[in-house]
Amino acid sequence: MKTIEIYDTTLRDGTQAEDVSLTLEDKLMITEKLDAFGIHFIEGGMPASNPKDAEYFKQIKAMRLKTAVIAAFGSTHRPGLRAEEDKGLQALVAAATECVTIFGKTWDFHVREALGIENDENLRIICDSFKFLKSHVKKVFFDAEHFFQGYINNPVYAVECLRAAVDGGADCLVLCDTNGGCLPEQVHRITTEVKKAVGAPIGIHAHNDSDCAVANSLEAVRAGAVQVQGTINGLGERCGNANLCSIIPNLQLKLDYELFGSSAALTQLRDVSRYVTEIANLPHLKRQPYVGDSAFAHKGGMHVSAIQKHSSTYEHIKPELVGNSQRILISDLSGKSTLQKKAEELGVHMGGETKAKKILDLLKRLENQGYQFEGAEASFELMIKKETGQYKEAFEFLGFQIMTQKTCHESSSINTAIIKMKLPDGELVHTAAEGNGPVHALDNALRKALERYYPALKDVSLHDYKVRVLSSGGAGTSSGVRVLIESGDHNSRWGTVGVSPNVIEASWHALVDSIEYKLHKDKLIDDK
Known part of the structure; x- marks a missing residue:
């Protein structure tokens, strides 16, 4: 079984994604999760860039990690300074991590235009930065920024930059496809050539701008890379980083690499994926390979x-x-x-x-009328029960009325729902309730009418509410609508659907299905 190192940069590169922001507590929680999963290296952030990351490295010292090595991230020292004078390198040493990763320029175009220095000066900066760090830190990795573009334009100089890092004591040379524009064949060929030229451990750090980050990472491994950098769910700037949730199972299940000591760890992959999206307050990608809801x-x-x-x-x-x-x-x-x-x-x-x-x-x-049961399996189950005689009525609906009042003196409207129904014991119930909107008022009135008879409904909460205008039928505001509702209790979640030309009626059907599913699921109707 072959081995390879997995280096996670979700907490640093992943947070550069649009709509992603992690608090200090978020970063610590994700660190614990990644460590429990078995990730080898976790990049915590840039201690010199902001107080939150600096505090992360202080607090992470108290955390007892089982497998992961924490890495601090920074850059080679600034031109015009000695390595020991650079505040960024000083902050990396002060972070007191077992591993440090720094990036440096390897594309001569960047050396001239971005840094404004000569090529030889950049080589000295790289070497001196590593010599300084290696005297304080156990492991130091080199993220060779824009390496593939640099190699394509000037292969001799790009390799010289890597050799400068090796001379300074770099433990691994991570080839970065920073703008994500390379194709797999290029990555395989260049990685093969570089490995022969430098004779040092090689890693890969790919971005996904051409939708090839996972393939590029695998090709680098096939060419001899021993470290793969990426993020959970492919989070990252622009189109994202290489997705570890695809790379890890591909390496272990398809390419026969030993990653975490046993195959049992891999069974936690979907849980890790969903955990990160929950902490980051993002929707989980349904169509994501391996870990998405639609994957199988x-x-x-x-x-x-x-x-x-x-x-x-x-x-x-x-x-x-x-x-x-x-x-x-x-x-x-x-x-x-x-x-x-x-x-x-x-x-x-x-x-x-x-x-x-x-x-x-x-x-x-x-479905021809607009119903969709893929996200509404609770409504589907109730439909089967009704058609096969297994359905028991929770209540008899007699009618409802919605009233919305809005005046020029009030910033919001007043919504009131009145419901009339008959309970299984024959009691006639007539209730009214207000809400933030007509559907909320309807939900409150429905619960008010039923919770006394079915107390378990107090545990039910609405997690999501979606309205989709259906293209068939009328046009514009006269079109039919489909309402999908996700509800849940302490143990599970379920989806229900309603369809009608009227959004309130469609919402009512979905709300009633949600309530009735809870009662059938917990066999509460049978107890009455």
């Missing part, structure tokens, strides 16, 4: 029929290897085998062939 989701009837016989017909690995799971999606593309499989997943008995065909026909009619 099957919608077409022929696909579902095939995976029921053997999952490898349409799955390149077993999803459980990366902590994911197979999902069967319900849509108008579904066949009877898809419905049967999904019903089994949900623990619902669908009946024989005739009943299955009837449900399939109903499903296709509903």
